[in-house]
Each structure stands twice: as C-alpha cells, then as structure tokens.
Amino acid sequence: MRYLPLTETDRTAILDAIGASSVDALFTDVPSDLYLNGPIEGLPLHATEMAVEKHMRKLSKQNLAAADAAFFLGAGAYKHHVPATVDHLIQRGEFLTAYTPYQPEIAQGTLQMLFEFQTQVAKLYGCEIANASLYDGSTACWEAVAMAARVTRKKRHVLSGALHPHYAEVVRTMAKFTEDEIAGANVKLTARPDDDGLIARIDENTASVVVQYPDILGRIPDLQKIADAAHAVGAKLIVVNTEPVALGALEAPGNLGADIVVGEGQALGVGLQFGGPYLGLFAISDPKMVRQMPGRLCGETVDADGKRGFVLTLSTREQHIRREKATSNICTNSGLCALAFSIHMTLLGDKGLKGLAAENHRLACIAADRLAKVPGVTVLNDHFFNEFTLIFDADARQLVRDLAEQNILAGVSLGRLFPNDDCNGLIVAVTETTTVEDIETLASALEEKLS
Structure with a gap:
C-alpha cells in the first residue's frame, strides 16, 4: 500500500468540510490534563534493545498473575480453564x-x-x-x-x-x-x-x-x-x-x-x-x-x-x-x-456446559456460606450463579490492595465500579478454577483484616 501524506492544503480542506477550526479541536472531549505536552517523565529518550528488554522484564515481575494468586475477580471478565x-x-x-x-x-x-x-x-x-x-x-x-x-x-x-x-x-x-x-x-x-x-x-x-x-x-x-x-x-x-x-x-x-x-x-x-x-x-x-x-x-x-x-x-x-x-x-x-x-x-457440548455451570455454582455456594461466617461480612444475594456481593463497613478498595500483597485477588470493590455511591463491599466471583483452599485463604484473610 502506498503512503499518501496529506499536504497542509488537504488538512485545511478536511477541517473546513467537517467544521473544525484545527486538528486540536477534534480532541475537545479529552480533558486538558491528560494531554501529553512533552516527553514522558522518567522515560529515557533512547536506549539499546538489550537495555529495554531488561527493563521490561523487571517491570513484568511487578505483575501478579491470575495463576499465582487466590483469584476471585469477576465483574465482566472471568477466569475459567481453557483446554x-x-x-x-x-x-x-x-x-x-x-x-x-x-x-x-x-x-x-x-x-x-x-x-x-x-x-x-x-x-x-x-x-x-x-x-x-x-x-x-x-x-x-x-x-x-x-x-x-x-x-x-x-x-x-x-x-x-x-x-x-x-x-x-x-x-x-x-x-x-x-x-x-x-x-x-x-x-x-x-x-x-x-x-x-x-x-x-x-x-x-x-x-x-x-x-x-x-x-x-x-x-x-x-x-x-x-x-x-x-x-x-x-x-x-x-x-x-x-x-x-x-x-x-x-x-x-x-x-x-x-x-x-x-x-x-x-x-x-x-x-x-x-x-x-x-x-x-x-x-x-x-x-x-x-x-x-x-x-x-x-x-x-x-x-x-x-x-x-x-x-x-x-x-x-x-x-x-x-x-x-x-x-x-x-x-x-x-x-x-x-x-x-x-x-x-464444541469441546464442552451441551452436557459439558451444564456440568461446568453446576460446578461453578457448587463452589460459589461453598464460598458464600464460608464468607458469610466472617464477622462483619454480609452476603447481599439470596440467589446467584457463580458471583455474589459481600457488604461490610471497611474500605473495600484499600482491602483489595492489602490482600493483593498477600497474593489474594479478593474481588472487585463496589467503590471502583460505583465511585459516586457511598457503598463498601466486594463482588466475588468463583469458577471451576477456584479451590476450597482458595476460599479458606480469602475467608481467613478477611477475618484478620476486618477484626
């Protein structure tokens, strides 16, 4: 494909046709404090390929992978076993x-x-x-x-x-x-x-x-x-x-x-x-x-x-x-x-999908029953599939951050999803990848943090 750069005359004609005064006018919906007006602070202007690879590997070690944690995140993205x-x-x-x-x-x-x-x-x-x-x-x-x-x-x-x-x-x-x-x-x-x-x-x-x-x-x-x-x-x-x-x-x-x-x-x-x-x-x-x-x-x-x-x-x-x-x-x-x-x-088929769903629900019920016994925690739902909501008085967003330091991804805080509402709690997802040991790990951590 040929590269056909626009001339200044072309740009002016386009802006006139769409009624914009300048290219910057196309970005008026972007808050001004999010504009990049110069080099990114702390980022070198150039580096060797080997130096960049080393730096990126170092950054990657800051990630907490789903497979390396007791994982209860959901709210629209779910950890299931993929064959x-x-x-x-x-x-x-x-x-x-x-x-x-x-x-x-x-x-x-x-x-x-x-x-x-x-x-x-x-x-x-x-x-x-x-x-x-x-x-x-x-x-x-x-x-x-x-x-x-x-x-x-x-x-x-x-x-x-x-x-x-x-x-x-x-x-x-x-x-x-x-x-x-x-x-x-x-x-x-x-x-x-x-x-x-x-x-x-x-x-x-x-x-x-x-x-x-x-x-x-x-x-x-x-x-x-x-x-x-x-x-x-x-x-x-x-x-x-x-x-x-x-x-x-x-x-x-x-x-x-x-x-x-x-x-x-x-x-x-x-x-x-x-x-x-x-x-x-x-x-x-x-x-x-x-x-x-x-x-x-x-x-x-x-x-x-x-x-x-x-x-x-x-x-x-x-x-x-x-x-x-x-x-x-x-x-x-x-x-x-x-x-x-x-x-x-196709691998699951009708029977397999029903069996997978049943296992998700079974484990979620085990988790809800165990977490409901944590002092200060209330399970909001009286019916659910594999995801339910916990309500408590503590700052859920801070709690999520603290538990992540213990390799526990406890759930999605209500405050993250609804920042303008005064509500504390966690949306907890349980799938077939969750073990009973994971559930006990989360429950014990919540007991310690909320006591």
Whole structure:
C-alpha cells in the first residue's frame, strides 16, 4: 500500500468540510490534563534493545498473575480453564493468519467456522439468529440500543441500575452522537434486583429496556416480568450477559421474552489476557429484525453441483457496499476470539456446559456460606450463579490492595465500579478454577483484616 501524506492544503480542506477550526479541536472531549505536552517523565529518550528488554522484564515481575494468586475477580471478565486444544487449533495457519473474507465465498473454512459459531450463540441465547460476533460486550450493548431505536423509531432507553457501569458508560458516550435519551438509575444494594423500580420507569416513549442477567451484583432478575412490561408499550427488551457459562444453568434469555441478547464471550475459550481482545456476542429473537442487525451474518447454501457451501448472507458494515447506509460502523468481529469460543463450546457440548455451570455454582455456594461466617461480612444475594456481593463497613478498595500483597485477588470493590455511591463491599466471583483452599485463604484473610 502506498503512503499518501496529506499536504497542509488537504488538512485545511478536511477541517473546513467537517467544521473544525484545527486538528486540536477534534480532541475537545479529552480533558486538558491528560494531554501529553512533552516527553514522558522518567522515560529515557533512547536506549539499546538489550537495555529495554531488561527493563521490561523487571517491570513484568511487578505483575501478579491470575495463576499465582487466590483469584476471585469477576465483574465482566472471568477466569475459567481453557483446554490446551483451543490454543492448539487457533494457532493453525489457516485460522491464525486469516483476516476477514472480503471475497467471502473463497474463504469457505472461515465462513463455516463463523456459521457454526452463530449456531452456538443462537442456541445459547435462545434466539433465532446470531451474527458473526462483534468487538466486545460493551460495544455489543450499544449496538443493541442503537438497533432498538431503528426498529421502534423511538429514542428513549431505560437502563437497569444493575447494568455493568462500564457498559452503561459506553452507551451514554455513544448516545451523545445519536441524540438518544439514556435513562439510567443508581444501583440498589438489595438481596434481589429492583425489577419493579425498573418497570416503573418504562413509558410509551421507551425504545428499549436494558437489563443484565445475572446482574453486576450477581443477582438474577425476572426477565419475563420485565419483557411483558416492555412489550406492553412497544419497547424491546435487551438482555446483557457477561458470563456465558451461567446459561448452562439459567434459562436462555430468548426463552424469557428477550428481543435482543448481547454479551461478552471471553469466559469461553478466550482467557483474561490483561483485558483484551475480547468478544462481543449478539442475537435476536425475531428474524424480521435481521436487516437492522449490526456486523455480518454467514449463511448456508448449496453450489451449482448441490454441494453444501457457505456465503456472507448479510453485511451491514460501512466497510462493505452499504457504506453510509450501514447500520453500524463496527470494524472488527474479533474473528480469532470467536473461533476460540466456538472450539471451547464444541469441546464442552451441551452436557459439558451444564456440568461446568453446576460446578461453578457448587463452589460459589461453598464460598458464600464460608464468607458469610466472617464477622462483619454480609452476603447481599439470596440467589446467584457463580458471583455474589459481600457488604461490610471497611474500605473495600484499600482491602483489595492489602490482600493483593498477600497474593489474594479478593474481588472487585463496589467503590471502583460505583465511585459516586457511598457503598463498601466486594463482588466475588468463583469458577471451576477456584479451590476450597482458595476460599479458606480469602475467608481467613478477611477475618484478620476486618477484626
């Protein structure tokens, strides 16, 4: 590809066309104190390759790896065992080096993999159609909100207070550019979700209702009840799931009235990976909405000889022929992560996923029962899957830092997720990788710190 530098005349023409006074005007949303106005303090201007390698190795030793700690972090990213087979297969050259099928019918292997992936996601979510994945769970959530606005021709969206705050923030950020109204709420630290409070905020102008399942505190909302209230005013129910393993134990959202189901696929096949790349899942219950779906859709067909084949049935991305008429400007479907997800799902199968879910729940119950015996600790939830919330009076953020020094990653503090709310406590996640010894280690540490 040739490098075509812009001239000053080109830059001026572009700025005039978009109505910006300067290049700096494009960054007005970035706080001024975050601008880099000179060299980074303490960073040398140059160094030898060997010196840089030595320095980076030294820095890496400051990390506390998930495998080296009693690990209870969750809140949207989960530590599960990923079979070695997953990494072995995604390292194959035909998968690892493939990008995106711009001449799709030539890439039959890639299309077949995505077709199988779509089938798995649709079945997992209890929906009719799933797309060929999106960037991550939070952007998939926004895409669902935008899609609901197109379908209903309304602009008001009611967000549950127990929606992951990072997902809610992505929705609010994107809505600034579409003039959608985002009706949020504060999270309530109650044993069960405030379903009635959410329903009370739904009105005739509502395009969508967004609820997490299980929610950010690990509670399980009554989706059917919320769906009935949303449908009564012509709104779409969007269900967000950040822990796909939970759907091995819970009823699929599509079977409970969800119109659009989105989520994060990281928990299956992908691993933690310092926060990314992750994998956005997206599915719909009504096939009539398919042309409003973001991203791409792979389909099955037969060729001239009657042999089974795969095609790119729908591609609403702006990169393709839809251009400015595209339903989304999403530019990646995290294809390699989708493959990893699909391989892990295939290895598990229906029976394996249910067994994995049962083991997660069993260990979480053991952990909740043990931690509830710690003086000063209250388990908020009266029902949960593999994640629950502890409430106590101490500064949870400081407690998390202190326990990390003891190789215990105790959970995600409520103060980190909800910095503007006066609440102390931890969101604790337990998976099949957690041992009874890990649980006792956390409980003993909390007893010592909170005494």
